[in-house]
Amino acid sequence: MENGAGQEGEYRVLARKYRPSDFDGLIGQEAMVRTLSNAIEAGRLAHAFVLTGVRGVGKTTTARIMAKALNCQSFDGPTMTPCGVCDACVSISESRHVDVLEMDAASRTGVDDVREIIDSVRYAPVSARYKVYIIDEVHMLTKQAFNALLKTLEEPPAHVKFIFATTEIRKLPVTVLSRCQRFDLRRIEPDVLVGHLKGIADKEGADIDDGALAMIARAAEGSVRDSLSLLDQAIAHGGGHVAGDAVRDMLGLADRGQILDLFEQVMKGETAATLDNLRRQYDRGADPIVVLSDLLDVAHWLTRLKVVPDAGEDALASPAERDQGRDMAAKLAMPALTRAWQMLLKGLGETRTAPSPIAAAEMVLIRLAFAADLPNPADLVKQLKQNGGAGAPAAGSPHGTAGPGAPGPGPSAMTGSTAAPPMSGTGPARMTVTGATTGSVSGPAAGLAAGTVAGLAAGTVSGAAVVAIRPDAAPETTAPFPPPATYEGLVDLFRSNKEVPLAVVLSDHVRLVAYAPGRITLNPSARAPADLSLRMKQCLKTWTGMDWTIAFSSEGGDASLREQAQARQQQIRDEAMAHPLVRSVLDVWPEAELISVREERVDTVDAPPDAPSDTGEAAYDDMGDAALDDLFDL
Known part of the structure; x- marks a missing residue:
């Protein structure tokens, strides 16, 4: 044959x-x-x-x-x-x-x-x-x-x-x-697979570049059948001579060298160059999802280079790519690489479900570029502890220039200084920013506000930032919230403080036995968490500043708030169904259904002091009769 x-x-x-x-x-x-x-x-x-x-x-x-x-x-x-x-x-x-x-x-x-x-x-x-x-x-x-x-x-x-x-x-x-x-049966190693494909290409009389074979082996992910199918397609695509560019276009891949350049541009915070590089690859036929997957591979490869230097001997990478990878791995810190991995991994999922993959990919790279040169939160906290108050500005300094103990700006920092506005907080951890950066904000992070402790911990200041943080002279002792007077107010307190799971438990799966500010007795259902008491005490102590006593009982208690709301809604619905207006409508249209009932308050400000209130059934009947007249006028 x-x-x-x-x-x-x-x-x-x-x-x-x-x-x-x-x-x-x-x-x-x-x-x-x-x-x-x-x-x-x-x-x-x-x-x-x-x-x-x-x-x-x-x-x-x-x-x-x-x-x-x-x-x-x-x-x-x-x-x-x-x-x-x-x-x-x-x-x-x-x-x-x-x-x-x-x-x-x-x-x-x-x-x-x-x-x-x-x-x-x-x-x-x-x-x-x-x-x-x-x-x-x-x-x-x-x-x-x-x-x-x-x-x-x-x-x-x-x-x-x-x-x-x-x-x-x-x-x-x-x-x-x-x-x-x-x-x-194991996946086939890339170098073994490349050698196998080269031997088959020689038997078929096909001239194929080594770079093309490496792309096919990488796309096959260790599957011999997949690699042979791709090789078959590549030979037909190239008409006997298979070049790397032809395979790249066939697979919708991006150039490996361009992917490394793109990753380097992103990690340097060069947003404009990043978007231009991505758009060029997209115009050439590269799939944005594949580009982000390749960037994930690069992040993983560089991280392995940091941990295991021998990982740079990748059989599918050219000598130039290996040299560039070692240089990038030496310059990038491990926190930056792990952060890039997490952001790319999340962005890849977003891109797969986005209406426009290229737009989603661009947004992912913009986020990564703006976050790439942010400092490691652990290093920033360590730096703050080491500097103490040495970085505080002199009294009356309008720009918040750092003191003599502050280091100079880093390699990528911009010149100038930026003052950090004070930040007020609550509780014993309340601190105020009194220092400023000596290297200011660099790269895309210049567009981020660096003023709060939360922002600093997230890494919004880069370069050689020195910010001194001191506790307030008089810690605030006033509780943020007064103790709720009612149990319904207690549930609203949990909901307003974004403790929605606990609010749902207290509303739906707990019967109230007794309530007073500082002391609660509950009858929980089987769906209530085992640590409900501990979690409630911690939250209420933080919000109200007082210790709460929370007891459980297996008997008694009113209906849960959800059951009460459902009963009230059913009562309103029954009253509406019994109203003459509704009965008249159902007599005219027997197949009609009452979808929902909404309570509506009638304004009585203009009513004379001695006049009866219109909020009762009479006012409701008057409005209903008028609405019915309008309905039949149609």
């Missing part, structure tokens, strides 16, 4: 044409091959095997090779080197051997399909040494099918072998796994 042509001249894809026919052709699975070889030599072959791994690493191919090794007619017994030319080897390769039965569990999942196997195992093989059952995607079998197979799988006849293949090993019952020998 020349150039993949079959006997009738049809083209065979590379993934089928170069499917291994023996164990020597398997790549990257040395541990499994060694185990099987030793088992055959020692005569210790198991009766059932399960092969697991990601798609395209050779599970079904390995099962067929094992079937040929068991039944090759050129040897007196099982062998690790089947001939591949005998009738048994040829028929097994073509999936037509009468004693090697392949079943796709994705399409035959029921117990009836397994029953056919159970009924046939008792019969001896027709022409082979062993009757082999290969069940692909075995995890798709139903629970009843697995249970029906268990007895036969545990004690099959001596002439029967089972070989299972699956990509979802965790979905197999433990009772099945315990009856099989398990082999985990």
Whole structure:
């Protein structure tokens, strides 16, 4: 067969044409091959095997090779080197051997399909040494099918072998796994995969660049079948000569060098250059989601370089890329890299769901650029502790110039100084900013306000920022909130302070037994958290400044606030349904429904002092009659 042509001249894809026919052709699975070889030599072959791994690493191919090794007619017994030319080897390769039965569990999942196997195992093989059952995607079998197979799988006849293949090993019952020998087929290493692809390209007479092979191997993620499919497509795309640019355009990838430049620009805070670089790659056909994924890979690679310098020896990276990566890893701090990883990871999810992926990707990079040169909060706190009050400005200084003990601006800091406005707070941790930066704010962070302790802790000041923080001379002792007079007010206090989960529990899953400011007795339901009392005490102590006594009772108590609200709503609805206006409307339109009822207050400011209030039923009837008249006038 020349150039993949079959006997009738049809083209065979590379993934089928170069499917291994023996164990020597398997790549990257040395541990499994060694185990099987030793088992055959020692005569210790198991009766059932399960092969697991990601798609395209050779599970079904390995099962067929094992079937040929068991039944090759050129040897007196099982062998690790089947001939591949005998009738048994040829028929097994073509999936037509009468004693090697392949079943796709994705399409035959029921117990009836397994029953056919159970009924046939008792019969001896027709022409082979062993009757082999290969069940692909075995995890798709139903629970009843697995249970029906268990007895036969545990004690099959001596002439029967089972070989299972699956990509979802965790979905197999433990009772099945315990009856099989398990082999985990690994992803193929990038350098091994590149060498394999290069050999196939040479056999096909295709001229392909090393960079193109590296891109294909990276996109395949360790799958041989995926890599061969991409290679097949690349050869057709390039017309015999496959260049890196052609593969990049075919896969919608960005240039690896441009990705490194983009990451470097982002981490330097060069927003304009970042957006221009991203837009150029997008115009050339790069997918924004792929660009962010590549930036995640770069962040991970540089982080590994910081921890394990040997990680820079990436087989898929060119020497120039490795040198650039080492230089970037040396300049970037670990907190900056981990922050970039978290922001890119979150931004990738946003981009996948955004209406405009390119707009979402740009927003992600803008956020990252503005946050890239922010200091590490831990380092900033350490710096503040070391400087103490030395960075405080002189009295009457209009710009808040730092004292003589403050260091000068960092390499990326802008010249000038920026005063930090005071910040007031509450509680014992209340502090006031009295110092200023000596290097001011650098890069995109210049647009961020650096005045509050919260902002400083988040890293809003970069460069050599020195800010002195001192406690207030007189800590504030007044509680932020007075103790609520009612239980409803207590629930509103939790809700207004954004303790919504506790507010929901107190409103929906608790019955009030007794309440007084500072002391509560509750009858909680089973859905209330076990630490409800502790959490309530902590919050109320912070908000009201007093210790609260919270007791629980298993009996008594009013209806929960939610039940009371529902009862009130039902009462209002019943009153509305009984109103003459509503009854008149329902008489005219029997199929009409009352959707909702809203309480409405009637303004009585202009009413004479002695006149009866219009908030009662009379006013309600007058309004209802007028509305009814208007309705029938239509």
